[in-house]
Amino acid sequence: MAVSAAKPLPKKRSDDKSPSRWVYLFSELDLVEQVTGTKWDNVKALLGGKGANLAEMTRVGLPVPPGFSVTTQACNSYLENGNTWPEGLWEQVIHALSQLEEKAGKKLGNAENPLLVSVRSGAKFSMPGMMDTVLNLGMNDAVAAGMVKLTNNPRFVYDAYRRLVQMFGSVVMGIPDEPFEDYLTEVKAKKGVPSDVDLNADDWKHVTAKFQEIYKEHVGSEFPQDPIKQLEHAIEAVFGSWNGKRAIDYRNAANIP
Secondary structure: OOOOOOOOOOOOOOOOOOOOOOEEEHHHHHHHHHHHOOOHHHHHHHHHHHHHHHHHHHHOOOOOOOOEEEOHHHHHHHHHOOOOOOOOHHHHHHHHHHHHHHHHOOEEOOOOOEEOEEEOOOOOOOOOOOOOOEEEEOOOHHHHHHHHHHHOOHHHHHHHHHHHHHHHHHHHOOOOOHHHHHHHHHHHHHHOOOOHHHOOHHHHHHHHHHHHHHHHHHHOOOOOOOHHHHHHHHHHHHHHHHHOHHHHHHHHHHOOO
16 A cells, blocks of 8 residues: 555643544445434534535435545634644544545556546535645656556646646645646647647646756745655645635635635
8 A cells, every 4th residue: 555654643632522433434424414413504513514515415326436525623723723623633634545546446656557636625614726736646757657657648647647736736735836837838838739628748748857857946846746645745735725814704705614
């Protein structure tokens, strides 16, 4: 398994009364309802609307890709305790990931049989586009090369990879979009094409390399090749987006507490 180690977490505060279960698979809705009761508002309050609906679709047998929800209580605890992971959360994420890998028959970070995941936000109340999302986590240089062999479609692979570098850079690390977009505009102008769809596989491979350079220039370190670090930082970024200006302004306008 590609996932082999969890980061050490701070000790739980003595006055922390938070629950010990922070993560539920989509297939564990019955277990969630043992905690919340069957009232749907309570389920959404724990899993968020997106997580609750994905769990319900899984339960009724619709074809939903395997996944898991990190609870709203975990997010609250993280934010209330100075952006500190509550005790047991990271270990539960790693355990849920291993179950996801087993269900999918793929491994995060395995170049020969790669699993890609997304970290998406969700709240009890609908807040479309107000919180952050990170897609294509699990891609790195080795996985991209492996996916080219698997798909025989390097254009698709490097288009997906450059999207991760840009999204991770902007959402997780706070890099402005402009350096990425300006370079992409420059590439299209040099090629004499109007649209992204007109770029070929070599173009996207070069764009990906340049995006990695932009990332390093702004962050001071290389784009993370460890998918587990990608996942860790993406979860933290999505948690933090609850307190982003866009989300706060929306909640104030919609009278969401």
